[in-house]
Structure formats: C-alpha cells, structure tokens
Amino acid sequence: MSFKVAILTASDRSARGEREDLSGKVIEEIVKEMGGRVFEKIVVSDDLQELQSALIRLADEVGVDLVLTTGGTGLAPRDLTPESTRAVIEKEVPGIAEAMRAAGLKKTPHAMLSRALCGVRGQTLIINLPGSPKAVKENLEAISAALPHALELLKGKVTDCAEGAGRGSKE
Numbered sequence: 001m002s003f004k005v006a007i008l009t010a011s012d013r014s015a016r017g018e019r020e021d022l023s024g025k026v027i028e029e030i031v032k033e034m035g036g037r038v039f040e041k042i043v044v045s046d047d048l049q050e051l052q053s054a055l056i057r058l059a060d061e062v063g064v065d066l067v068l069t070t071g072g073t074g075l076a077p078r079d080l081t082p083e084s085t086r087a088v089i090e091k092e093v094p095g096i097a098e099a100m101r102a103a104g105l106k107k108t109p110h111a112m113l114s115r116a117l118c119g120v121r122g123q124t125l126i127i128n129l130p131g132s133p134k135a136v137k138e139n140l141e142a143i144s145a146a147l148p149h150a151l152e153l154l155k156g157k158v159t160d161c162a163e164g165a166g167r168g169s170k171e
Contacts, residue, residue, distance in 0.1 A: 003065040005031045006058040007041040008051075010072035010081045011131065015045040023070040026133045030140045031068070034147070044074050051084035059088070059124035062076055065151050067124060068140075071131035073116045081128050082117040089119030089126060093150070096127060097141055103142035104135065107136050111135075123154045 007027050013019040021043050028038050040062055044050045054109070058067050072081030086092075096118035104111025116128040116139075127138045127143070 003036045003148075004039045004063070004139075005036045005066045005068060006039055006062060006064040006070045007052055008067055009043040010046050010051055010069060010084075011043060011076060012045045014043045014071075016163075019066060022133045023129070023131055026136045027043050027068050027070060027129065027140070030137065030144075032143060034164065036066070046078040046080055048080045048084055048087075051081060052087050055065045055084060055088045055126060057123070059121040059126070064124055065154070066147070067126045068129055069126070070129045070136055073114050073128050073130055075113055075115070079115070082115045085119060085126055085128055089117075089121050093118040093120060093125070094155045096146070096150075099142050100129075100139040100145075103138060104130075107138060120154065125150055 007024050009021045009024045011019065011021065024041055024043070027145045028041065031038055037045055041068065042054060055067060069081050069085070072079045097114075097116045100116060101111050101114055104114065112129060116130065118125070118127045120126070129139050135149050
C-alpha cells in the first residue's frame with residue numbers, strides 16, 4: 001500500500017536555521033522503507049498557531065494520508081505540539097501513543113514524560129513523535145505494523161473491522 005505523508009518538525013532552533021532537522025530525515029527514510037511517499041516536509045517554530053495552521057493545511061488542502069510530527073512533545077514551556085494537534089483533530093487514537101510510550105519505557109524511564117498525541121482529522125492520521133532521531137526511529141518501529149491498516153480504515157477500504165479487533169463474547 002502506498003500512502004502520502006507529510007513531515008512536520010516543530011523546533012524553534014531548526015526553524016531559525018540554527019540546527020539541522022535530523023529527526024525529519026530519519027522519518028523520511030523510514031517512511032520510504034514502509035512504502036510511503038513524502039509529499040511535504042516542513043519545519044515550523046514551536047508556536048501554537050503556526051503548528052495548528054500547518055496541520056490543518058496538510059490535512060485539508062494537501063490531503064495527505066498521514067502527518068508525522070516531530071518535536072514539541074515534552075514538558076518544556078514551548079513544547080506545544082500535542083495542544084496544537086488536539087485543537088485540530090476530530091477524534092483521538094490513544095492506542096498509538098500508548099504503544100509508543102510502552103515501547104519507549106522498555107528503553108528509558110523518560111518515555112513516560114512524552115505527551116505525544118495521535119488523532120484523525122478528516123481522512124488524515126496525525127501522529128506526534130518525539131524530537132530525537134533515536135526516539136523517532138524507536139517509536140515508528142513500535143507502530144509501523146498497524147499503520148497500513150489504520151490508513152486503509154480511514155479511506156474506507158476495510159469493511160470488516162470485527163476481524164481481530166474488539167472480540168469479546170460470541171453471540
């Protein structure tokens with residue numbers, strides 16, 4: 001399955017040209033390995049309005065299937081990516097963020113400090129990733145197996161959602 005991806009880096013220093021966007025490069029490499037096509041790659045400052053505007057444009061105007069953000073998910077005062085994401089999504093997908101944190105906790109207790117959020121706007125899945133290249137790689141590895149199915153569901157290409165999910169009692 002081929003899917004259209006946008007990479008959005010939230011970093012004041014990278015936006016000012018003071019630091020190279022290494023995490024965005026890691027995401028791009030992994031997306032290509034997964035069969036995705038990067039349609040747009042942008043760097044914005046850690047500004048609530050700028051992040052929200054970029055997310056809305058990528059989902060509504062560019063129409064990508066997946067927006068992968070990097071940076072701004074921690075506890076620093078200017079870490080605003082989850083707040084920006086929450087303001088523009090229509091529904092959350094907490095299992096993705098939970099899976100990333102669970103995988104991260106196997107490597108470092110600092111993973112519990114992540115405030116990463118995942119959700120849907122229209123037919124676009126938005127996933128907040130950490131800012132470090134190593135953590136980006138680890139987080140994407142933790143969720144990569146579920147992404148194709150999630151993107152198919154958003155496009156309405158999967159009609160039988162009962163298979164393997166939500167099984168409880170049999171009637």
